[in-house]
Amino acid sequence: MEKRNLTYFMVCFGILILVVVMVFARGFQRRTSHIELPDSAADSSEDEGNVDGGETDIPLVEVTTETVQDVIATMERLSTYGRTITVETFWDGGSSSSTATAYVRNELTRLDTPLPDGSVRHLLTDGQETCIWYDDARSWATYPSGGISSDQEQRILTYEDILALDPQQIVSASYTTYEGYPCIMVETREGGEESRNLYWVSTETGLLIAAETWQGETLAYRMTALTVDVAIPEDLYFLLPDGSTLA
Numbered sequence: 001m002e003k004r005n006l007t008y009f010m011v012c013f014g015i016l017i018l019v020v021v022m023v024f025a026r027g028f029q030r031r032t033s034h035i036e037l038p039d040s041a042a043d044s045s046e047d048e049g050n051v052d053g054g055e056t057d058i059p060l061v062e063v064t065t066e067t068v069q070d071v072i073a074t075m076e077r078l079s080t081y082g083r084t085i086t087v088e089t090f091w092d093g094g095s096s097s098s099t100a101t102a103y104v105r106n107e108l109t110r111l112d113t114p115l116p117d118g119s120v121r122h123l124l125t126d127g128q129e130t131c132i133w134y135d136d137a138r139s140w141a142t143y144p145s146g147g148i149s150s151d152q153e154q155r156i157l158t159y160e161d162i163l164a165l166d167p168q169q170i171v172s173a174s175y176t177t178y179e180g181y182p183c184i185m186v187e188t189r190e191g192g193e194e195s196r197n198l199y200w201v202s203t204e205t206g207l208l209i210a211a212e213t214w215q216g217e218t219l220a221y222r223m224t225a226l227t228v229d230v231a232i233p234e235d236l237y238f239l240l241p242d243g244s245t246l247a
Contacts, residue, residue, distance in 0.1 A: 068173035077206040082232040103237040109150035
């Protein structure tokens with residue numbers, strides 16, 4: 001009698017275990033049915049067009065020739081910063097290079113440019129007036145800015161001009177890196193088939209960090225300004241030689 005009861009108990013216990021296993025398995029299948037495994041091909045193409053640049057205010061939407069103008073329109077430049085800008089020009093049989101230090105605070109731009117004779121040209125502009133002096137001179141000359149932007153003063157291609165282009169002039173656009181800095185690259189043809197501009201806009205600062213102009217297969221212009229100092233003394237670089245401000 002006891003053996004019969006024990007056998008009956010073992011059979012019931014085995015059935016119970018089997019039911020529990022089946023319920024668990026079905027529940028596990030229900031949960032895993034909602035987990036979508038990444039598509040390896042999709043990930044590969046996405047990595048090529050999108051670069052993880054850390055925290056950024058720029059939404060990492062897909063950048064294409066059709067969407068890049070909308071993406072750039074959302075970008076904002078730093079309002080206060082300093083940086084060194086190197087501009088190179090190339091021609092048949094030669095080239096030149098110049099370096100300037102730019103300081104920007106809102107509408108004010110200060111540009112210090114070393115000259116070949118060893119002197120330094122200082123320029124301070126608010127977009128309306130431009131003041132120029134040399135070395136430690138206490139006097140300066142004032143000129144109307146004449147619509148010349150601070151980018152033009154720095155010999156920088158104005159990347160906001162991309163927004164005004166016919167989308168058909170945009171050849172390519174993507175997320176990429178330039179010398180390790182995450183950015184958006186845009187290639188345009190604004191002056192015919194033989195002339196093209198390339199822009200690299202930092203996704204961290206909203207600033208143009210590099211640009212090139214090509215005539216066919218020949219590099220004609222290159223600008224680089226990779227490092228940015230956001231901790232500049234605001235009152236030091238935006239004063240005229242006598243300590244006054246540009247009114």
